[in-house]
Amino acid sequence: MTIAARKDRSQERQKQMIAEHFQRLGRARESGEKCVYTFVPGNLTELLRAFDLLPVLPEINALQSGMRGKSREYIGLAEKLGHSEDVCTYVKCDIGMLKSGNIGPTGERLPDPDLLLLSYTGCFTFLKWFELLRQEYRAPTVMLHVPYQADGQITPSQREYVVAQLKHKVIPALERVSGKKFDIDKLREQLRRSAQAEDDLVWVLQSARHRPSPIDAYFGGVYYIGPIFSAFRGTQEALEYYRELREEVAERIALGLGPVTPDGPLEREKFRVVVEGPPNWTSFREFWKMFADEGAVVVASTYTKVGGTYDLGFRHDPDRPLESLADYCLGCYTNLNLPTRVDVLCQYMDEYSADGLLVHSVKSCNSFSAGQLAMLNEVERRTGKPVGFLESDLVDPRYFSAANIKNRLESYFQMVAQKRAAAPRTEASAP
C-alpha cells in the first residue's frame, strides 16, 4: 500500500469517528442517549463512557467554528448580547453558536445537555463558562474542582480531594443522569484501552526526535490529539486509530520523509522549533503555511499537552481507577506551575534538538498567556537559543494579523539562521 493511501486511512478513520459521534449526538433525543457537556483539560471521558453517556466538548465546537469561518458571527452575536470584548473568545463563540441554533460542526443540531460536568482544571474561565451555560440550559451542573500544581507536584491532599469529589459528587451525578449503577470494571476496561492508546500517541509525538521529523507536532499534532483529547479516549476506535497512526509514522521514518503540510510533503527541514501556546484556528492553514514556507517544523508543542501530559510519563491506570483519573486532571499542562512549564520547554528544546522557541500568545487565554513573556525570557536564559513571540487569538479573526505574524516569523527565522551560521563548526557538522 502506498504511503499516501496509508495516511488517508488514519485521517479518514478520524473523520469517520467524529462524523459518527456527531450523528449520534444529533439523534440523541430520539435514541434516548444522554449527553454531558464537559471540557478538554480534565475530561473524564472513560467515566462518562462507563455510564454510556455521550460527551460534548464546547471548546472543540468553538475551535471547529473558528476553522469553519463561523466564529466571527458567533462572537459578534455574543458581544451584542452583552459579553465583554475582553474575555475568552471560546466562551463567546459557544454562546453565539447556542443562540444561533446550536448547530455542530457536522451540520447536526447538538442536543441540550442532560448534565454540565464542570471539570475545573487549569483555567478559571471554565467555571464562568458553565455558570453561563447553566443559565441558558437550566441543566444540572456537577463541579469537579481540581487544585493547581503550584509546587510542581501532586500532593496527597490534592489527590484525596479530587477522588472524594469523584466518589461523592461526580459519580452520583452520573448515576442520576444515566439511571445506571457505577460499574468500576467497566471503567477499568476503558482505562486499560486509554493507556494503550496513550503509549501510541507518545510514540508518535516523540517520533519528532528524528531528523527529519516525520511529523509536525503542533499543526499536525492537533489532529493527532483529536480523538484522545475529545470524546474517544478509552474507546476501541481510539485504540485502533492510534495503532494505525503509529504505523504510518513509522513508515515515514523508514522512508526518511518529513511531515505533510498544507502544500504537500515538506521537502527540506530547515528549522526545528518548539511552540508554546495554542494555535489560531481562524487562519489555521495560513498560519501553518507560514512555517512550512520557511522550512520550519514544529518538533514539540505544549498545546498538545493541554488534554494530558502523557509524554511526561502519565498513563491512566486500571489498577488505580479514581486515583489515576485524579492524577490525570491534576497533570494537564495548564495546571502546571510556570517553573514546571519552563522546565518542560527546556526539556523539549534539548530532547528534540530544537533551534529555538516560539511563543504564540493568544488574547483569549490568560491561563496560557499570563506569564508567557517571563517564561520566554527564562527559556532563552537557560538554553541560549533564539526565542520569538507572536500574538493573535484562538477564534476571533479580528486579532489575526497575517502580515504582522509573517514579518515576525521571517525575522525570527533569519535570526535563527544567523545564529546557526555564527555557531562553532562542530555544532553545524554534527550528525
Next chain:
Amino acid sequence: MSASRVQGIVERAEDLCRDLRLESVRRWKEQNGGLAIGFMPIWAPRELLRAQGCLPVGIMGGGEDVEIIKGDAFYQSYICHLPRSTIELALGGSLDVLDGMIFPAICDVIRNLSGIWKLRFPERLAYYFDSPQDFDPQIGGAFLRRELEEFSHALVQRGARPLETEALRESLAAYNANRARVQALYQLRRDEPWKVPTWELYLLQRAGLVAPVEEHDRMLDEYLAAIRADESRRPLDQARVVLTGSFCEQPPLGLIKTLERAGCYIVDDDFIQVGRWFKNPASLDGDPLDNLVNAFLRDSLESPTRYEEQGNKGEELVRRVADSRAEGVLFCTPSFCDPALLDQPMAVRAIEASGTPWTAFKYAENNGQFQVIREQAGTFADSIKLFSEALSP
C-alpha cells in the same frame, strides 16, 4: 473641629495607602520581630497569620502612583494592569520587606503571577493558596483544613511561631471585632451616605490592609466618633447606587471621588473585600481551625471567583440592592478582568429582571482621566433622580 479630626484620620489612612515602600510594615517588623506576609486579592487567612505572629499585608497592585518601567515587559497589553504594577513594585524593591507572598486562587493571572514570583524570587516564599470550590465540609472543608495546616507549616519553616489553638481563637475574635467595625461603617453609609463618603471608607479599608488589626480598630473607632460628631455633613440629592466589579484591581481614588461628585451615593460596593469576607462572626467555640474553615465554606461573600452551587448568579447582588435601598447599579470593572467581566452578563440579567437601572464602564488602576466616566455616571444619576421624582406623589 470634628471635620478636621475626620480629615486627620483620612489623611493618615491615605498615607498608609500610598506608602508603597511599606515603611509602616518595616517599622512593625523592627518593633515586633515577626514575619510580614503579603497577600494578593481577595481573601487570605489573616487570622492564621496573626496567630503565628505574622503581619498580613494586603497588596492591591501599585495603583496610580507607580510608573511602569519593567512591568510591561512581563505582560501583554490584553492582561489587566494589576500584575504588571505588582511586579514593578517587587522589582523596584518595594516589597523587599515582605517575607513571603500569598497568591489566592481567584483567577489565572494571579495564579500565574505566583509562578513568576517563583521564577524571579526563588529565595522568597511564594505561596499559592488554593481554596476549595467544593463547599461540603467533608470534602472541600477537609481540603481547606489541610491547605491551612500546610500553609501554617510553611510559615513555621520561615521562622514564624507554630500555630496554637488559643492564639488562633484569640485571632478569630480580633478579626471578628474588626469586621464588626467595618460592617458598622458600611451600615452607617447605607443609612446616611452623606456621613460616610465612599472615598473615605475606601481609604480606611486600604489602611486595614497594612496596619495591625488593633491599630486599624482604633482608626475605625476614631473615624466613627469623628463623623458622628461632624455636623457639617448634610444630605444631598444624590442617586443611591451599588458599585460592583472592583474586587481585585482597584480603581484610582480619583475615580471613586468622580463618581460621588457626579451625583452618586455609593451605598454598597465590593472594594477590598478581605475585611468583610465573612458575613458573620466566626464561631469561637470548639476547634478554631474548623471554625475558620466553616466560616469560609458557609459564610463567605458571593464573588465572581467563587462557584455558586445553588441559585442564580446575581441574586445576591439583587439582595444587596434591596438591602441598601439602592436605585441603580454601577458595573465598574477593571479592563480585562476575566472573573468580573464573565460574571457581568449574569449579574446584569438578574439586575434587569429586578427592574433596577444599571450602567457599566471599565478602568485601569492607573487611569488619570475621568471625564467620560464623570459624564456617564452623571447622566445615570440624573436619570435615576428624574425617574424617582416622576414617581413621587
